[in-house]
Amino acid sequence: MSVNQNGKRLNESERCEIISKLSSNNPPSKRSVARQYGVSEGAIRKVWINRESITTRSAQFSDETKKQTYRAAAGRWSDVENKLYLWIDSMRRAKLPVPPSLAIAKAKSIASALSIPETEFKASWQWLSRFRARHGLNKMLLHGECAEVDKDDPELLASLDNLYELINKFEHENVYNMDETGLFFRLLPRYSILMPQEDIATTRGKKKSKDRISLIVCANATGTHKISCSFIGKPKEPACIKNRIWPVPYFNQAKAWMDVETCWKWFEQIFVPEVRSRTGRRVLLLMDNAPGHFEAFERNGITVAFFPPNCTSWKQPCDMGIIAALKKRYKYLYLKDVLDFYELDAESKHRKQEEGKRMRRGAAGVAYGNPAHLLDAALYVKQAWDSVSSVSIKNSFIKADIMNLTNEGQEIRDDLDQSFNNLGNMMQELQISINPSEMNDFLHIDDEDNEDFIQEIFADVEEVMESMQLANHEDEEQDTELNSEIEASVEQRTEFRGFASHYSTLLDVEDQLLCPESQAEAEESFDSLIQAFQKFKYEVQALSAKERRK
Template identity: 30%
Template sequence: MPGKRKKVVVSVAKKLEAIRRLDKGEIIRNVAADYGVGETTVGDWRRNRSHLEQCATISGDAMTSRKTIKPAEYNKVDKGLFLWFTQMREKGLPVSGPILQAKAMMLAKQFPDESETFTASCGWLDRWKKRHGIHQLSICGEKLSADEGGLTKFKNEFEKLVAEEGYSRDQIYNCDETGLNFRMMPSKTLASREEAVAPGYKKNKERVSILACSNASGTHKLPLMCIGKSVKPRAIKHIKPEAFPVYYAHQKNAWMSRDLFQKWFLEQFIPLVAKFLKKNGLPRKAILLLDNAPSHPNESILRSEDIIVKFFPPNVTSIGQPMDQGVLETFKRHYRRLLLQEILEKSSAGSTLKDCLRAINIKSVIYWSAQAWDAVQRLTLKRSWAKILSSTDQSDQIADDVDLHSIMKQIPGCEDVDRNNTDEWIHDDDCEQERTDDEIGHLVNSAEENADDIEDSETAETPQVSHEEGLNALEIALKYVEEQPESS
């Protein structure tokens, strides 16, 4: 009679490794034997795949040795501090361990059920960092301490890697997130002061997050990822997700998170890049450059055979990351051009600025964002890589030229707006007001509730187009085409 099998505890990383082997067609019996467990156990791993991937995302680099994932003892403080840390990280402000401990004690006051016994000990801080994959807390200030020497070193190392692995510019990608306050007008105009005090105006509900991604040659721009607050906003609830010109996702504060980024990487980046490479006769091999934001999982999670990621070192992102070298700024200029053109058109028809802004919904944002991204020229994308990859094109000028000021001055109430104020408007998304402890506490306490609808300021639902209306519109469009004279 065979002896009882010795209990084997396998790490989360090994379990995911085993699942990937099954995906490639290996027999479950052979996989189970290699890990010293039963076939039923391996089957359980595969059935619990989504949970394991979520655990790996949460635990970051610590997943390589962790066997199980237990919830945090002070779960609300844990989540609240991570929200605050992400906020500071987006602002480029330095954060150290003692600062985090002090802030955690302050946030604990928002959660009476946890505050009595919470002490923010060093051991608790170490476990918090491991859960969220956070390292080198004292070096988080990208904008405050950009490292030119570090960028030069990274460029040399990266160009060596590109040469050794044989990557072409078509196979090298970069992506980055940015906030977009989609209704915001220049803060110093008379018109925007009227807007700010308008009934029902809620500035903190106007933000979405945008993820843009392109390769170094500018030949492949992936569809934007747009993160809103609502699962299914009213303005788009009758539109199938696959019909969107962007990849729409939702999160209660409209920020990027690790699980959303991992989902985008697996469902969008890998399939679209693989399709692009195959179409152009290139091997299925690519590299994605990322900054070390807390919302980005580690390399072991973001990988699919020869499609891999590489992180920028601390403090070089703001001066070296291609998307930060004019690409996202150009995208926002194009978006705000579309916004101003919409306002100008409706103002000419008698609408006030306040009415124009209130009419903008998430559907407008999705389609304007897609148009703005399409308008970013290939030359702009190519030149954005100048600090990472050597190029024969030595010009630092951005190819796209969007004159917002001339459009702005045509809008009633904005005739006297200063050009500097118009230029500052492009960067106002990066100056979002910091959330208070009360607001963070409210976000955490309401995490299980349904996300707020981003269309709160609308008074009526967007009506669904009937089959009859759609057919009539199609017939009119066909008649219009038939009546047009043939082009010479």
């Protein structure tokens, strides 16, 4: 908390503004910023020192919450709250509703797993209210994007009207929509198509290959500018990419999720350069309010705005067919390459497989009779995204009905259905039986409302929560060992000489701290260091005086 002599406090919104100002290419001095906000220069230094934690924390808050948040208070049951927030985050990634009663029930379950007695932790409605305030979870945030929506709700309509008013300030070709989606990039139709080295006897009942990546999809309203389709995988440097070049931008994240850090990387490294290479005009980027996105802002002619909660399923253009078209094309390309390998004669198959065995482990993909690796996925993503037409994208914006767009009589025939029919004929010739239900499952298994997809997200979350718990246990063990060592050391070496002696020593330390060399070395930490030291010194001085009076 930053306070000046007159008691002025900075709220979270002001702290974010200060960080933005100081992060600019030509930042103002901290003294001038302090005068602007009516606080001490030390308060500004403190904000700058803690900028990373402030940015991460504030990404969870709405604009209104940031204006009302003056202190970043931590709850008594931080372990419970951290795990509950992670769980709510996963539910929202799966776009499932989280009513307050369910959040309370989950909190009790987490507390029980942490061996916290019910008599100590009471997951009351009052506690839930404080938890939501601490984590920036407003009322709407506890509902999934696919929750039942009252489209006549006056509050929602007012929010949409404000968004439409903002959109109308920009040229159509300068309005972009971004969304991310999960994809099981190695999955083939269940039980029907096996890779050449797989045996039906050992594969029946085997868990489906659900290696997941996340795709970042973004295009403008006229469909004339598609931002490079980026994707997020788990490994930092996959074996398949060594000595090769990614055909699309690649980011890594432990669970292949979009998080705030990755979102910023995408914005600064991909979106801004590609947009600015095309236009210098004002640009609007529309996003949903999913976890992992940064807050709304305006910078260098680019405005970032969000759809109101619970309306992206019928107002976000990417959800109106853009993502579906991309995924369908990806799966067609993957399945076609697998079937092409099936069509090779036995000698060609054997030669390809032997070549693959001589390659670095993990480097041989579909072309060598193996499941797709990340480089295969990247190539399919690029081909699929390149083939999504501008008319299809524009029609998705028209369907979303967020701006006055007309299709001008343009229509386009999607030949993908016929292409899949051709693949079906190819499978029949190869004596691979597949029924319509299996093909439908293949096409829709990674839809965000599909139960298989949701369960995979939950499995990832459970792994994260287990790793957090394991890390906490290890930290506790290390702390116990360290404390034991410190106590033993103190007992052996320390001799109490009285608080008067301590106070005298502190005066010598103070002289050292106040010298110019010390201030120069401490730089931005100097003010906070001095404040902490002075408080400690006064406490020791009081004990010293009390000691002398005895």
